[in-house]
Amino acid sequence: MKEREIFSHLRVFPPFAVRIDGRGFSRALRLLGLEKPYDEGFAHAMADSIGLFFKESGLNPLFAFTFSDEISLFFNEMSYNNRVEKIDSIIPGFISSALTIQLKLEKPVSFDSRVILLGKEDIYTYLLWRQAETWRNHVSSYGFYTLLESGLNENEAALSLKNMKAAEIHELVFKYGINLAETPAWQRCGIMVYREPYEKTGYDPIKRMEVTTKRTKIIQDWNLPIFKTEEGKKIIAKLVS
Numbered sequence: 001m002k003e004r005e006i007f008s009h010l011r012v013f014p015p016f017a018v019r020i021d022g023r024g025f026s027r028a029l030r031l032l033g034l035e036k037p038y039d040e041g042f043a044h045a046m047a048d049s050i051g052l053f054f055k056e057s058g059l060n061p062l063f064a065f066t067f068s069d070e071i072s073l074f075f076n077e078m079s080y081n082n083r084v085e086k087i088d089s090i091i092p093g094f095i096s097s098a099l100t101i102q103l104k105l106e107k108p109v110s111f112d113s114r115v116i117l118l119g120k121e122d123i124y125t126y127l128l129w130r131q132a133e134t135w136r137n138h139v140s141s142y143g144f145y146t147l148l149e150s151g152l153n154e155n156e157a158a159l160s161l162k163n164m165k166a167a168e169i170h171e172l173v174f175k176y177g178i179n180l181a182e183t184p185a186w187q188r189c190g191i192m193v194y195r196e197p198y199e200k201t202g203y204d205p206i207k208r209m210e211v212t213t214k215r216t217k218i219i220q221d222w223n224l225p226i227f228k229t230e231e232g233k234k235i236i237a238k239l240v241s
Helices: 025-030 040-056 084-103 120-149 154-162 166-175 185-189 230-240
Strands: 016-023 061-067 070-075 110-117 191-204 209-221
Touching (some): 061 120, 061 230, 120 154
Antiparallel strands (some): 061 070
8 A cells, every 4th residue: 555655755855945824714713803904912823833843843944934824934954854745744733733832722723835946046036925925915904904994894895805906905094094014014024933043151060161052042033124125135145044
């Protein structure tokens, strides 16, 4: 029967990204009464779940980028002999469990997963694409819930939004006192999670002297710039290197 595991020999070689997306979240999360269109507690749960992945999964991502219920993780190395079946099952499985713990959910949630082949030079282009999607999601989310606030039901709001241009959505939400250019950066530009090296000084009782060791800590950047800017390019170049 082993030969029927038809994708068991499918492998991918770094660098690559793994993107996972929430599947069927609405039903499970509705019970939490999350704030719409964005809930900061949920965003923290997503970022903290990534932090747990960095610490506890045994895998070593370069960094991760997240918005809404989507996470992209970037790898320069991979265990499990680079097997795609392992990658596409272990990563979403871990994050699903971590998010369930973070949010103390009673209903299960799950993520789907895909592997994206990237050369090192492609990582910046990929991040431009996902941050552009972050902005589109930001505009449409505010537009949708503003239409609900105006008195439309969900079907009517979705249909109206489908026929509106971005400039029209901006104007609509502005009438309700929301300037989309001034919403929190994590809503507009996403959140980055990565390891940052630092030096720790301690006392070695055997050598009877102070010693300095190199450690890493998990950083969550909630104030990302637009990646097209020079500041954004420098941040990505640092993370990729």
